[in-house]
Amino acid sequence: MNLFSPCAKNAPKSGVYLIGAGPGAFDLITVRGAQILANANVVFCDALVDPKMLEWCPQAEIVLVGKRCGKYSTAQKFINRQLVLAAEKKDVIVRLKGGDPLIFGRANEEIDALKSANIYFEIVPGITTALAACAELKQPPTARNISRTLKITTLPSHLNYEDQDTQIYYMGREQLPQIAKEMIAQGYALSTPVCLVESVSLPHQRSFGTCLEELLHFQQENVFHEKKPVIVLIGEVYKNAADELTPLIPSLEQQVRAYIGN
Amino acid sequence: MNLFSPCAKNAPKSGVYLIGAGPGAFDLITVRGAQILANANVVFCDALVDPKMLEWCPQAEIVLVGKRCGKYSTAQKFINRQLVLAAEKKDVIVRLKGGDPLIFGRANEEIDALKSANIYFEIVPGITTALAACAELKQPPTARNISRTLKITTLPSHLNYEDQDTQIYYMGREQLPQIAKEMIAQGYALSTPVCLVESVSLPHQRSFGTCLEELLHFQQENVFHEKKPVIVLIGEVYKNAADELTPLIPSLEQQVRAYIGN
Numbered sequence: 001m002n003l004f005s006p007c008a009k010n011a012p013k014s015g016v017y018l019i020g021a022g023p024g025a026f027d028l029i030t031v032r033g034a035q036i037l038a039n040a041n042v043v044f045c046d047a048l049v050d051p052k053m054l055e056w057c058p059q060a061e062i063v064l065v066g067k068r069c070g071k072y073s074t075a076q077k078f079i080n081r082q083l084v085l086a087a088e089k090k091d092v093i094v095r096l097k098g099g100d101p102l103i104f105g106r107a108n109e110e111i112d113a114l115k116s117a118n119i120y121f122e123i124v125p126g127i128t129t130a131l132a133a134c135a136e137l138k139q140p141p142t143a144r145n146i147s148r149t150l151k152i153t154t155l156p157s158h159l160n161y162e163d164q165d166t167q168i169y170y171m172g173r174e175q176l177p178q179i180a181k182e183m184i185a186q187g188y189a190l191s192t193p194v195c196l197v198e199s200v201s202l203p204h205q206r207s208f209g210t211c212l213e214e215l216l217h218f219q220q221e222n223v224f225h226e227k228k229p230v231i232v233l234i235g236e237v238y239k240n241a242a243d244e245l246t247p248l249i250p251s252l253e254q255q256v257r258a259y260i261g262n
Numbered sequence: 263m264n265l266f267s268p269c270a271k272n273a274p275k276s277g278v279y280l281i282g283a284g285p286g287a288f289d290l291i292t293v294r295g296a297q298i299l300a301n302a303n304v305v306f307c308d309a310l311v312d313p314k315m316l317e318w319c320p321q322a323e324i325v326l327v328g329k330r331c332g333k334y335s336t337a338q339k340f341i342n343r344q345l346v347l348a349a350e351k352k353d354v355i356v357r358l359k360g361g362d363p364l365i366f367g368r369a370n371e372e373i374d375a376l377k378s379a380n381i382y383f384e385i386v387p388g389i390t391t392a393l394a395a396c397a398e399l400k401q402p403p404t405a406r407n408i409s410r411t412l413k414i415t416t417l418p419s420h421l422n423y424e425d426q427d428t429q430i431y432y433m434g435r436e437q438l439p440q441i442a443k444e445m446i447a448q449g450y451a452l453s454t455p456v457c458l459v460e461s462v463s464l465p466h467q468r469s470f471g472t473c474l475e476e477l478l479h480f481q482q483e484n485v486f487h488e489k490k491p492v493i494v495l496i497g498e499v500y501k502n503a504a505d506e507l508t509p510l511i512p513s514l515e516q517q518v519r520a521y522i523g524n
Contacts, residue, residue: 029293
């Protein structure tokens with residue numbers, strides 16, 4: 001069985017490919033993305049991309065240019081320059097980014113650098129973590145009569161609340177109380193359901209349910225793994241999902257039971 | 263070269279798989295989606311899914327359950343019942359939906375039906391059309407200092423404008439002047455750039471650039487193909503993209519040139 005058969009196409013054109021690796025699982029990349037990886041000469045790879053993803057491109061030279069939790073362990077300018085230099089020398093260059101390459105990934109700067117250097121490039125979309133998390137929770141982010149709009153963001157907004165927009169925060173783990181504060185100030189109910197999903201789609205994925213009121217006072221130190229990404233899904237649509245998940249803050253009864261070992 | 267090799271895994275478990283086909287192109291489905299399709303007994307397929315996508319599952323019985331432009335050519339209740347009946351009889355049942363299965367696809371009703379019937383199901387995310395359109399335009403929907411938030415919606419909202427949110431409308435082609443009117447009322451500038459992409463990622467994809475002011479008076483009859491989906495991307499981030507695309511409304515000079523055949 002050969003997944004390439006229906007799309008037997010020539011090797012990709014020489015140039016740079018910004019490819020979305022998807023949320024983490026190695027089989028949640030697109031067929032096109034995997035196919036280009038299999039033909040790549042050099043792959044510039046994010047720290048957030050699961051190492052198993054590189055099994056798609058055993059032939060390629062791998063350059064790790066990790067960014068993690070907003071910290072730039074490799075300066076963006078350096079990445080841009082490396083992409084251009086590599087493209088001038090080699091055939092098929094991949095810039096593999098976690099999730100979708102255009103969602104909060106500073107792709108703008110890489111695109112500008114490639115345009116300025118007049119280098120051929122394509123963008124291959126990837127499954128963005130917000131939607132992969134919804135798939136894991138089996139809960140669409142919008143629903144008739146509850147929320148017709150999904151907002152994808154990195155920071156609490158200052159919009160006045162009117163519709164029951166669903167909000168999904170990327171890179172929000174460091175600012176959970178602030179997000180809750182802003183949304184409550186906008187008029188969202190204290191009871192608005194919240195789901196938090198760590199390492200979406202990977203074997204060590206963990207999910208927690210809570211509500212805005214609890215998030216307001218939440219200290220994350222002991223809950224999340226230090227270097228794992230967490231996506232934060234907030235809205236009435238997540239009521240059932242949040243109820244069914246592990247509580248983010250265990251009830252007093254649960255804490256007592258844990259204490260007495262029952 | 264076998265795309266399955268790095269993810270050699272057993273045939274999928276018996277049950278129903280809601281799979282996102284992605285925006286249209288047959289290779290923009292995920293590897294996991296293609297792999298499950300290749301093992302499917304029955305595939306319930308949307309009208310908006312490109313027929314070439316079915317080359318992933320030549321072995322499967324195909325049931326067309328099309329919805330198109332908001333019209334239900336097959337009642338949702340019928341689909342739900344068919345999914346449950348098929349799952350009770352057969353092994354691997356796929357519900358193949360355009361884009362991502364959880365974005366404006368009425369998946370809620372199918373999920374509820376499957377839960378009620380106690381049928382095992384999984385959701386395989388797909389590339390949602392909004393992000394595939396951004397990839398085609400090579401323009402991220404957010405950018406530092408311009409817009410930090412992306413709103414994905416089907417209807418104009420009544421929020422007060424404050425941030426320069428990027429807005430992407432699904433199924434918006436029938437209500438373009440209304441969308442423009444609402445956004446201008448919210449405080450968006452008349453000059454706010456707009457890109458419209460028809461049949462994203464397919465060979466017959468077409469893209470147009472315009473601005474909110476032009477959209478306000480736009481009569482779509484002669485521009486878009488009757489049955490093709492159009493996605494509408496609005497926000498300052500699209501300025502360069504909108505400028506570089508075919509104008510939605512040709513200038514007087516262009517009209518005169520077309521008239522005199524020059």
